[in-house]
Amino acid sequence: MAIWPESLPCPRQNSCSVTLGENALHRTMQSGQKEVRRYGSAAPDLWTLNFLLLKAHHEYGDQTKIFAQFYRNDLNFGVNWFSAAWIAAQLGYPDHLAKLVEYPVTQFYGLSYHDVSAKVIIQKASAIKADTSWPVANVA
Amino acid sequence: MIAWPESLPQCPAREFQLVPINGQADAEEQLSPYRVRTYPEHSATFSFKALSTEEMQALRTFYDLTLNQCAPFTAPWLPQCGLEHHFCQCSGPPTIERTGTHWSVSLPVVIYSGVPMDEAGNITYGERE
Numbered sequence: 001m002a003i004w005p006e007s008l009p010c011p012r013q014n015s016c017s018v019t020l021g022e023n024a025l026h027r028t029m030q031s032g033q034k035e036v037r038r039y040g041s042a043a044p045d046l047w048t049l050n051f052l053l054l055k056a057h058h059e060y061g062d063q064t065k066i067f068a069q070f071y072r073n074d075l076n077f078g079v080n081w082f083s084a085a086w087i088a089a090q091l092g093y094p095d096h097l098a099k100l101v102e103y104p105v106t107q108f109y110g111l112s113y114h115d116v117s118a119k120v121i122i123q124k125a126s127a128i129k130a131d132t133s134w135p136v137a138n139v140a
Numbered sequence: 141m142i143a144w145p146e147s148l149p150q151c152p153a154r155e156f157q158l159v160p161i162n163g164q165a166d167a168e169e170q171l172s173p174y175r176v177r178t179y180p181e182h183s184a185t186f187s188f189k190a191l192s193t194e195e196m197q198a199l200r201t202f203y204d205l206t207l208n209q210c211a212p213f214t215a216p217w218l219p220q221c222g223l224e225h226h227f228c229q230c231s232g233p234p235t236i237e238r239t240g241t242h243w244s245v246s247l248p249v250v251i252y253s254g255v256p257m258d259e260a261g262n263i264t265y266g267e268r269e
Contacts, residue, residue, distance in 0.1 A: 018236045022209065092193040092196060
């Protein structure tokens with residue numbers, strides 16, 4: 001299981017939005033009333049988060065490169081789930097894992113920093129199975 | 141019936157609108173006059189603002205686990221709106237937004253009518269004031 005590097009920042013607090021997963025089925029009856037019942041619990045919560053990555057962090061150096069390597073190697077371009085301290089500390093989810101969906105969108109701001117917008121799904125760790133690994137040769 | 145937890149805000153932001161729905165038994169039927177129901181359902185969206193992360197997660201957990209995303213529940217602010225014998229059911233997942241340093245949660249519900257009863261348990265349905 002991949003772990004969010006300590007050298008990368010947590011999401012920006014003032015720019016995050018969420019679409020909660022809905023596992024309920026709705027049926028409109030003839031009277032107009034709606035019947036609602038739960039069907040499973042697989043739908044995860046979809047968060048849109050922003051990360052401010054510095055090109056020359058005083059301690060960690062080029063955070064944009066660290067993120068690119070983490071996304072490519074550890075997350076396998078978003079296939080693998082990862083754990084992060086900010087999932088519990090900032091978003092309030094205990095015992096949950098996250099996964100990047102879609103390619104992160106990067107906004108360049110000169111040579112100083114990048115603003116990365118990423119869609120992340122968050123789900124209970126107990127509902128997540130082991131990562132899929134493919135035998136790949138000659139991976140740098 | 142599940143009651144709204146006391147650990148959550150006891151009243152939403154006072155800027156919601158109650159929209160009556162399903163007031164007519166059959167809107168398509170060509171009867172004159174239309175058959176109407178005394179207590180139609182209402183749709184509303186209750187907003188809770190300036191919540192901390194813990195309160196936001198408590199509300200989300202109440203919707204996801206306690207209510208199981210579909211169970212009806214009673215709310216303490218409904219009697220103040222003139223809906224003494226009514227209860228709610230979520231019509232969709234809550235919408236969560238970040239507003240500055242806090243969270244704002246909007247919960248879409250359908251408000252149903254129960255059976256109006258006095259303290260002795262007698263039905264007061266149909267009484268004129």
